[in-house]
Amino acid sequence: MSQESEYGAGQIQVLEGLEAVRKRPAMYIGSTDSRGLHHLVYEVVDNSIDEALAGHCDDITVTIHEDGSVSVADDGRGIPVDTHDEYDRPALEVILTVLHAGGKFDNKSYQVSGGLHGVGVSVVNALSSRLEVEVKRDGGVFEHAFEAGEPVGDMERVRDADPDEGTGTTIRFWPDTDIFEGDDFAFSTLSNRLRELAFLNSGVRISLRDERAEDGPTEETYEYQGGIREFVEYLNETRSAMHEDIIYFDDDDQNIEVEVAMQATEELQGSIHAFANNINTREGGSHLTGFKTALTRCVNDYANENGLLGDIEENLKGEDIREGLTAVISIKHPDPQFEGQTKTKLGNSEVRGIVESAMHQGLGTYFEEHPDTAEAIVTKAVEAAKARKAARKAEELTRRKSALESTSLPGKLADCQTKDPEKAELFIAEGDSAGGSAKQARNPEFQAVLPIKGKILNVEKHRLDRVLENDEIRNMITAIGAGIGDEFNVEDVRYKKIIMATDADVDGAHIRTLMLTFFYRHMRPLLEGGYVYATQPPLYRVRYRGETYDAMTEAERDEIIEEKCDGNPTRVQRFKGLGEMNPEQLWETTMNPENRILKQITIEDAAAADKMFSVLMGDAVEPRKQFIKEHAPEAEWIDI
Numbered sequence: 001m002s003q004e005s006e007y008g009a010g011q012i013q014v015l016e017g018l019e020a021v022r023k024r025p026a027m028y029i030g031s032t033d034s035r036g037l038h039h040l041v042y043e044v045v046d047n048s049i050d051e052a053l054a055g056h057c058d059d060i061t062v063t064i065h066e067d068g069s070v071s072v073a074d075d076g077r078g079i080p081v082d083t084h085d086e087y088d089r090p091a092l093e094v095i096l097t098v099l100h101a102g103g104k105f106d107n108k109s110y111q112v113s114g115g116l117h118g119v120g121v122s123v124v125n126a127l128s129s130r131l132e133v134e135v136k137r138d139g140g141v142f143e144h145a146f147e148a149g150e151p152v153g154d155m156e157r158v159r160d161a162d163p164d165e166g167t168g169t170t171i172r173f174w175p176d177t178d179i180f181e182g183d184d185f186a187f188s189t190l191s192n193r194l195r196e197l198a199f200l201n202s203g204v205r206i207s208l209r210d211e212r213a214e215d216g217p218t219e220e221t222y223e224y225q226g227g228i229r230e231f232v233e234y235l236n237e238t239r240s241a242m243h244e245d246i247i248y249f250d251d252d253d254q255n256i257e258v259e260v261a262m263q264a265t266e267e268l269q270g271s272i273h274a275f276a277n278n279i280n281t282r283e284g285g286s287h288l289t290g291f292k293t294a295l296t297r298c299v300n301d302y303a304n305e306n307g308l309l310g311d312i313e314e315n316l317k318g319e320d321i322r323e324g325l326t327a328v329i330s331i332k333h334p335d336p337q338f339e340g341q342t343k344t345k346l347g348n349s350e351v352r353g354i355v356e357s358a359m360h361q362g363l364g365t366y367f368e369e370h371p372d373t374a375e376a377i378v379t380k381a382v383e384a385a386k387a388r389k390a391a392r393k394a395e396e397l398t399r400r401k402s403a404l405e406s407t408s409l410p411g412k413l414a415d416c417q418t419k420d421p422e423k424a425e426l427f428i429a430e431g432d433s434a435g436g437s438a439k440q441a442r443n444p445e446f447q448a449v450l451p452i453k454g455k456i457l458n459v460e461k462h463r464l465d466r467v468l469e470n471d472e473i474r475n476m477i478t479a480i481g482a483g484i485g486d487e488f489n490v491e492d493v494r495y496k497k498i499i500m501a502t503d504a505d506v507d508g509a510h511i512r513t514l515m516l517t518f519f520y521r522h523m524r525p526l527l528e529g530g531y532v533y534a535t536q537p538p539l540y541r542v543r544y545r546g547e548t549y550d551a552m553t554e555a556e557r558d559e560i561i562e563e564k565c566d567g568n569p570t571r572v573q574r575f576k577g578l579g580e581m582n583p584e585q586l587w588e589t590t591m592n593p594e595n596r597i598l599k600q601i602t603i604e605d606a607a608a609a610d611k612m613f614s615v616l617m618g619d620a621v622e623p624r625k626q627f628i629k630e631h632a633p634e635a636e637w638i639d640i
Contacts, residue, residue, distance in 0.1 A: 018122060032181060033180075037185065038185065044070075049197055049201060052076070058205060062190065064208075064211060069172055070173060074168050093151055098122060124171075128149075129175070129176040130145065134170045135169050136161050136165055141158050191220055200228065228259055234611075238614045239620070254354065258329075259331070260362065262328070267324040268461065269614070271325075271326045272327045273610075277332055285345045285351075286352040288346075290355030295321060299321045306375070308375060388464065412451050416444060417444055426499065429501045430452065430511050433579030434586075441587035455510060456472045456476075460618055464484070464522075476515075488525060496531055503579075519532055520603075535578075536599055540574055542565065
């Protein structure tokens with residue numbers, strides 16, 4: 001037997017301490033890209049939030065420093081610094097160097113914890129080139145430092161604490177750039193999550209400070225005494241509410257706290273978000289099931305008792321009632337059980353009944369006290385039910401459950417040869433011209449091309465029956481092959497890469513936004529699964545002495561001309577659109593997996609995405625105008 005094929009005890013590696021985390025970081029934080037980088041901050045903040053849940057913390061400050069580090073400071077009790085009996089080391093050092101060490105594995109220190117779903121601050125330490133911690137407690141100020149997860153010296157009591165200082169913990173860490181793809185923390189990504197945490201924990205003040213700007217630090221503070229009621233108000237800022245007040249109620253049963261806040265709007269798209277111990281349970285779970293079941297029953301009971309169903313001859317379905325509804329469901333559980341690889345689905349079966357009971361009591365009482373609002377909600381749901389029935393036939397025509405069904409693929413689709421979705425790519429090309437070039441340029445073995453003509457319907461403003469009348473949307477649904485809306489099944493998708501190929505101009509950006517709105521509202525699992533991409537074709541092609549260079553921006557073009565062409569290029573070509581490229585150029589710049597640049601579109605924060613689509617594609621003009629002004633400061637604006 002050759003040495004390479006031996007497999008015995010000698011080949012079994014035992015990774016001690018935090019070495020395993022550094023060896024396989026993605027196992028602990030999901031990835032080493034931007035998402036994993038920001039996850040480090042969330043892990044540290046979770047500890048501060050847990051102190052707040054336990055009633056010991058009011059202020060949390062997150063600071064992005066100029067040197068690429070991030071610090072999280074809180075006014076909690078401070079991490080314990082006394083000696084841990086088992087390890088004969090300070091508890092502070094044990095917590096930061098031993099996996100699964102902490103105070104959250106019983107109910108003595110924390111009745112409820114959001115950190116249970118995470119991997120702990122020890123993993124943050126392991127994945128940082130340096131971490132420094134300062135603790136104020138027991139009358140002193142203690143400091144400790146670590147490099148690559150290992151202690152640097154011993155913990156020191158550096159001074160006595162001033163009686164006015166109070167207690168607390170400050171952790172500052174420098175992500176290891178040998179592990180992560182960069183250390184560029186995005187202010188907007190952090191602000192979305194911290195704002196969400198402030199909504200979910202009423203009364204806690206969370207500040208985010210960015211010290212990297214040349215013109216001075218930027219700081220935002222989030223504090224909401226109204227909790228999730230203010231969360232609903234925030235989500236509905238760009239929507240037209242059907243009633244002024246926020247429907248809110250809470251309950252406590254078996255040490256499980258339930259909070260529900262909701263408001264019906266005139267819009268067509270609903271916005272429902274469920275949280276368990278501050279964790280955004282994107283895949284739902286027992287708390288969301290309980291909410292939906294009770295909501296459907298409560299509205300139908302009221303409609304039947306008051307003869308409001310008219311001629312629809314059946315009870316309203318959940319989707320009818322949830323049309324345009326904005327709701328936040330938040331539960332706090334002493335022992336949450338999360339399901340699935342992503343840990344974003346709550347599995348505790350007892351929660352469903354507790355949420356249902358709270359809903360029946362709270363919503364039933366609200367309807368009795370506000371009959372006008374209740375009737376308006378039922379009337380809108382009846383309209384949605386009628387539209388749903390009208391959409392059913394059109395939906396059946398566009399759904400393609402299997403290759404054996406009679407519904408044929410769109411005539412414009414140039415399909416690929418492979419039937420393996422993992423290998424198959426669908427390019428949705430803007431215009432017949434670009435589509436024609438793409439069909440000639442593609443590798444037919446694994447690349448399919450579907451041209452779309454003009455701008456598709458803005459689905460934010462139309463119900464499903466109207467959406468399904470749009471030829472381009474019907475073609476996309478049929479080509480993707482997984483249905484639409486509540487019946488969309490991501491397992492049936494025919495392509496695991498769906499690539500939006502639009503021009504790099506304003507019209508192209510608009511078409512891309514329309515397509516993303518459609519995917520988000522009616523095929524969201526595509527985005528959640530990371531199946532949606534956008535091409536990033538070059539704007540310029542520079543030739544010099546037989547060499548070809550592509551540039552994405554004017555600045556990049558100028559840099560190439562200066563550095564690669566000695567300031568004297570043979571030719572500079574500007575691509576106005578994909579349709580102007582010949583098949584060879586389109587293949588080289590945009591479709592060839594060896595050369596192309598694709599941008600993957602994912603959902604980091606469902607609530608933020610919901611609100612952004614409402615701003616960009618909804619009826620309210622002023623929020624959209626304000627957004628454009630903020631994000632295009634160089635533009636000249638004239639109010640007319």
